[in-house]
Amino acid sequence: CITFGTSPNSDYKIENVVHNPESGTTFDLRSHDIETTIPIINQLSLSIPGIHNVFNAAAVIATLNTIGLPLADAIPALERFEGTGRRFDIIGAPNGITIIDDYAHHPTEIQATISAARNQFPDNDIWTVWQPHTYSRTRELFNDFITSFNKSNHVIVTEIFASREKEESFSSVKIVESMDHPDAQFIAELGNVSTYLKNNLKSGDVLLVLSAGDANKISKDVLDYFN
Secondary structure: OOOEEOOOOOOEEEEEEEEOOOOOEEEEEEEEOOOOEEEEEEEEEEOOOOHHHHHHHHHHHHHHHHOOOOOOOHHHHHHHOOOOOOOOEEEEOHHHOEEEEEOOOOHHHHHHHHHHHHHHOOOOOEEEEEEOEOHHHHHHOHHHHOOOOOOOOEEEEOOOEOOOOOOOOOOOHHHHHHOOOOOEEEOOOHHHHHHHHHHHOOOOOEEEEEEOOOOHHHHHHHHHHHO
16 A cells, blocks of 8 residues: 655655746655655646645556656656646636636535635636536535635526426525525526626636536536636
């Protein structure tokens, strides 16, 4: 078992993490020895934001180093990696409004994505639109969802995307009603969300649309409107 993380006891310890506004993250990674700490790499720069991506990169390096593969090619590849579609996918920044599309639909993913946005845009207003995915997940993780949006300035929750499930009377408005957030609101229809954003977004704002369903329509609609 090979461990990695920020704990002093990790076999591969993440150190000196720096969140660079609008330009990803930088960190050091060291391997742990009984007598000393041997540097593996200093100042590895990722173009993608978020501590979760630092952990992902550390896992890759730890794996390659453990099985004896050279890091000379792997490290530049990690630094060039720009992410995947619908994972903190910055689709545009019209009129100074940064629009980000993300597949996050689980509380852990939502928290990681909003945290990454806050690290990358520390001084900007972050608008988070979330489309809950399936009734069963929304009910089961209800208490986790209501506390997942604290790092966002403004939160809009749409009606639940049923996906493979039959439509039910249970509504995501109940989540908004249970949130302890200064600006969280329920807007059921995607078109109404787009209209509200068009009327309220301003230059410098960051729009984060979280959906495993069809709410990425909002991202495209807002992008087209401000372009």
